[in-house]
Amino acid sequence: MSTASSRQAWTLALLLALPACDRPPAPPASTPSMEVAFSPHGGCTEAVVAALEKATGSVLVQAYSFTSAPIAKALVEAHRRGVRVEVILDKSQRTEKYSSADFVAHAGIPTLIDAKHAIAHNKVMVIDGKTVVTGSFNFTKAAEEHNAENLLVIQDPALAEKYAANWKLHAAHSESYAGRGSEAEEPLLKPREKGVESPR
Ligand SMILES: [Zn+2]
Numbered sequence: 001m002s003t004a005s006s007r008q009a010w011t012l013a014l015l016l017a018l019p020a021c022d023r024p025p026a027p028p029a030s031t032p033s034m035e036v037a038f039s040p041h042g043g044c045t046e047a048v049v050a051a052l053e054k055a056t057g058s059v060l061v062q063a064y065s066f067t068s069a070p071i072a073k074a075l076v077e078a079h080r081r082g083v084r085v086e087v088i089l090d091k092s093q094r095t096e097k098y099s100s101a102d103f104v105a106h107a108g109i110p111t112l113i114d115a116k117h118a119i120a121h122n123k124v125m126v127i128d129g130k131t132v133v134t135g136s137f138n139f140t141k142a143a144e145e146h147n148a149e150n151l152l153v154i155q156d157p158a159l160a161e162k163y164a165a166n167w168k169l170h171a172a173h174s175e176s177y178a179g180r181g182s183e184a185e186e187p188l189l190k191p192r193e194k195g196v197e198s199p200r
Contacts (some may be wrong), residue, residue: 003182005143007041007171008192009197017128019144021107025105032154032155032156032158032159033154033155033156034152034153034154035047035152035153036135036150036151036152037150037151037153038148038149038150038151039135039137039143039145039147039148039149039150040144040145040146040147040148040149041144041145041183044135044137044144044150044151045070045144047133047151047153048068048074048125048133048137048139048151049070049071049074051077051125051127051131051133052071052074052075052077052125052127053074053078053129053130054108054127054128055078055127056083056128057083057084057128057129058083058084058085058086058126058127058128058129059075059078059083059084059085059086059125059126059127059128060086060088060124060125060126060163060164060167061075061086061087061088061124061125061139062088062114062120062122062123062124062125062170063087063088063089063090063093063122063123063124063138063139064089064090064092064119064120064121064122064123064138065090065092065093065096065138065139065140066087066099066101066110066138066139066140067092067096067099067100067139067140067141068100068140068141068143068144068194069100069141070089070118071100071139072100072103072104072139072140075087075104075109076103076104076107076109079104079107079108079109080107085104085109085110086109086110086111086112087104087109087110087111087112088111088113088120088167088170088171088174089099089101089111089112089113089114089120089163090112090113090114090119090120090121091113091114091115091120091162091176092119093177094113094177094180097165100139101177101179102179102180102181103179104157104169104179105177105178105179106179110176111176111177111178111179112148112171112175112176112177113174113175113176113177114170114173114174115174115175116126116170116174120132120170122166122170122178123135123136123137123138123139124163124167126160126163126164126167127160129157129160129161129164130155130156130157130160131153131154131155131160132152132153132154132156132159132160132163133151133152133153133154134151134163135149135150135152136149136150137149137150137151139150141144
């Protein structure tokens with residue numbers, strides 16, 4: 001065996017031995033990655049829903065206006081499969097007609113109103129402590145269909161930690177919101193009937 005092929009054999013042996021060694025491989029997820037979507041009709045709502053469908057542990061939401069049926073539905077579905085979902089909304093959501101705020105509150109998702117500011121203008125989701133969804137995009141039908149908006153989906157645990165800390169800061173001075181009316185009054189979508197699309 002030549003020296004070169006012997007070295008190759010050694011390299012191969014080392015590579016094969018690597019998975020068995022005690023040291024865990026470097027996590028590929030540690031490198032932040034980003035995706036962007038733009039509205040109108042550029043995939044913002046789909047990107048939020050796709051991120052929520054992957055949630056396994058927790059979702060922290062900060063929203064200014066919140067009327068998107070697909071996003072509300074994805075939050076409720078996450079809640080029902082055991083993901084800890086918590087929502088902070090601007091005080092304007094108290095007075096909007098039956099909104100997603102009422103829908104998620106009625107579904108049993110802890111919902112808070114942050115009335116400490118002129119407006120609570122954040123549009124943020126922190127998913128599983130590693131994914132941040134944010135941008136100008138409000139979680140609304142208008143933002144999806146009529147506005148010029150942008151939305152970033154960022155995979156970065158260190159950044160997610162900062163957003164989660166800010167979420168907690170606002171949660172601490174927010175008030176619990178029980179929702180108005182009842183599910184039967186004017187439901188955004190029928191919570192117990194999966195696969196039924198909202199007309200809105
Ligand atoms: Zn606040």
